[in-house]
Amino acid sequence: MAKKAKFHYNPETLSFERVETSARNILxxxxxxxxxxxxxxxxxxxxFTLLIDSPEEKQLKKDLETMKVKYRLLDKKVDQLTKISHDLQQRDNNLYRVIFQAEPLPDFTAGYSNEGALINELSDKSSSKILNETSKKVEMLSKQIYSQIQSYDEIVELLKTNETKLQNIPAIQPILNKDLTKVASGFGYRIDPVYHTRKMHTGMDFTAPIGTDIxxxxxxxxxxxxxxxxxxxxIIIDHGFGYETLYAHLKKIKVRERQKISRADIIGSVGNTGKSTGPHLHYEVIFKGQHVxxxxxxxxxxSPEEYDKMIQLAQNAGQVLD
Incomplete structure (x- = not known):
């Protein structure tokens, strides 16, 4: 079969001219x-390779996101437990060991920083580094818990020889407050409700209906x-060992001076007497003449959890009622 010829139109000659093809042009x-x-x-x-993930890559990314979420939750839980343990240690040193004249525990949280605890971007950290950071926090928490266990064992031994002292020192809330909802204001500087000036509030206020047992x-x-x-x-009670408690703004006083009383005895009822802006109990603890x-x-x-909650309530409480 004859090869078909190709032509192209030449505008200068106004005619079709045959196009010669060569092997070079074809190549x-x-x-x-x-x-x-x-x-x-x-x-x-x-x-396809850079913008579209393979099934394996999709699964790896999914696993990484899951790991991020789990690590954040774990890290947050470790921080919460560390804070509770630290609060218990401070409570131990500031109260139990003061009462029994025992040496304070070393502070294992010294130098501990929560900064960067919740890592938002884990992609720039290797798995070994992430595990190393978590391991250090868990190790520090373990030391705190071990130290606290030893401390409480020591305190148990001290209690056996200081039973009278433990029965005398203030150790319960002055009104029933299991739900911890009756805290109106804590210890520290607050705004005076009458004079509207900043002043030291030397006790803790508990709101309750008039007539509530104290x-x-x-x-x-x-x-x-x-x-x-x-x-x-x-009412003021001398507990011995340098401790006194004060209960103010009562409606009724149900004890008399020089009367011996025991812990949990009903001594009065909540009222609104004196410089008070609402029914409540103002409660103070005095140790060797100083308000604490x-x-x-x-x-x-x-419990430790309730104690931590009580701290938050007392710190966030607003204006005092007396």
Whole structure:
């Protein structure tokens, strides 16, 4: 079969002219087509490999996201446990060991920083580094817990020889407050509700209906039962060993001076007497003439979790009621 001839129109001669094809032109066209096809194929390969994940890569990314979530939860839980352990250690050093004149524990949280605990981007960290950071936190927490266990074992031994002292010192809340909802204001500087100035609040306020029972927080002797300027109807109990407690703004006083009382005895009822802006009990703990935070003296009432919650409530409480 004869090869078909190719023609092209020449505008200068206004006629069709035969196009001569050579092997060189044919090879050139074949090379251009092959190069173009290879370039397109390479571009498509890059698109599929760089922009579109394989099933294996999709699963790896999914596993990484799951690991991030689990690590954040684990890291947050470790931090919470560390804080609770630290609070218990401070409570131990500031109360139990002060009571029994024992040496304080070393602070294992010194130098500990929570900064960067919740890592938002784990992709730039190797698995070994992530595990190493978590391992260090768990190791520190383990040391704290071990130290605290030893401390409580020591305190148990001290209790055996200081039973009378433990019965006398304030150790419960002065009103029933199992749900921890009655804390109105804690110990520290607050805004005075009458004079609207910043002043030291030397006790803790508990809101409760008028007539609610008030309990003695430790064994002792009533040294004052009557009206006190600003405090209204007031009871003061001497617990010995340098401890006193004060209960103010009462409606009724149900004890008399020089009367011996035991922990949990009903001594009065909640009222609104004296410089008070609402029904509540104002409760103070005094040690060797100095006001101390009553929050540290509920250890027979509260679990570690409840104690931590009570700290938050006392710190976030607003204006005082007296």
């Amino acid at each position: 050139k066209k074949i090379f251009i087509h092959l190069f173009s096809s290879a370039a397109i194929g390479f571009i498509l390969f890059l698109i 309990f003695a927080t430790g064994n002792g002797v009533v040294t004052f039962a009557g009206w006190k300027q600003g405090y209204g109807n007031t 935070d009553p929050l540290n003296f509920y250890f027979l009432d509260l």
